[in-house]
Amino acid sequence: MAEFQRFAERASELAEAQEEVESKDPELSDIAMMSSPLVQVTLPHSNPGDVDIWSRENGNLSLYIRPGLQKAEDGDYETLGLPYGTYPRLIMAWICTQVTKHGRRRLDLGQSLQSFMRDLGVTPSGGEHGTTGRFQDQMRRLFSAQVGMIWSKPGREKRRSAAVADEMDLWWDPKDPEQRTLWDSSVRLSQQFFESIKKRPVPADRRILREIKDSALAIDLYFWTTYKAAVITEPVALSWQQVHDQLGADYENVSGFAREARKHLQEISVIWTDLTYQTPRGRLKLYPSRPSVPVDN
Incomplete structure (x- = not known):
């Protein structure tokens, strides 16, 4: 009964979001951006642990991160x-959006941790958990x-490596997120x-992001399908293994990843009704x- 109630509540939330999204095209404030390479190869979903380097590959493109x-x-x-997890994805979308809109390297995060979190759709709460x-x-x-x-193919290789930030000033107290600082x-x-x-960012609807913000996989799938929908001219079929390698390498097995991906794609398509896809056995067809x-826009 409790599970059915949660399902009903979720369906109601998605229906409300669908009505809002379909009632009008997104305004400028409703648009979020994400770097296209980070759409094609994504950040870790779960904690990789104490490692010196973490990597993920998608065809000719490889991503690696050093802590x-x-x-x-x-x-x-x-x-x-x-x-x-979800927070770096939401922060990265905010960064890419600010860079695209204002073209500045220095980004103001504000005087309150609470206001910054709410701007990203995260509800502040204190305590150990x-x-x-x-x-x-x-x-x-x-x-x-x-x-x-790293972009590589026979006879050619291109590399780019950079620190995300070369300067960071954080004056917030996480124990008092409402506190305003001098x-x-x-960053x-x-x-x-x-x-x-700045190069070829992928646009997305913040109203949809707000509804899927609690799942790293859902965020990745939304940006990825948005990117794919804009570039493909004919149907594209990928095995769940291929999709897993791009977006879900943290999962223990492909079948578990496929099950979660299908669930999140269904949620996304309730709000983004123009998304057209099928999931024939063992594959995702876009x-x-x-x-x-x-x-x-």
Whole structure:
């Protein structure tokens, strides 16, 4: 009974979101952006643990991430850990959106952690299992990381590596997320990273992102299908193994990944009704679809 009630509540939420999205095209404030390479090869879904480097591949494109450092209690340095899960994805979408709209490397995060989190659709909460501490931890991990891309094919190779940020000022207290500080928190993106995310960003609808923000896989699938819908001119069929390798390498097995992916695709398609796809046995087949954000925006 409890499971049925949760399903009914979720269906009602999606129906309301569908009505909002279909009632009008997204305004400028409703549009979010994501770097196209990070749509094709995505960040970790779950904690990779204490590793020196993490990587994922998609055909000729490889992504790798190195964690930043922090000062340990003994005065030495230790790895800060790698960014993973939903928060870095939401933060990265915010970064790409700000860069696309304003074209600046230095981004103001505001005087309140609470207001920044709410702007990203995250509800602040305190305590040991609250959102504020985990959010700020993931933000520090992301801003301190180094991201590298390698494009390779026979006879040619191209590499790009950059720290996400070369300067970060965080004045927030996660124990008091409503506290306003004397100075605004800010981050300055490295020049190399700034240049890389300006190229061919993928637009998406923030109203849809708000509904799927609790799942890293759902966020990845939404940006990925949005990207695919804009570039394909005929149906494309991929095995679940191929989709898994691009978006879900953290899953223990492909069948479990496929089951979750089908569930999230169904949720996304309830809101983005123009998304056309099929899931024949062992495959995902995408058809050319009207993008969730009209091209002329």
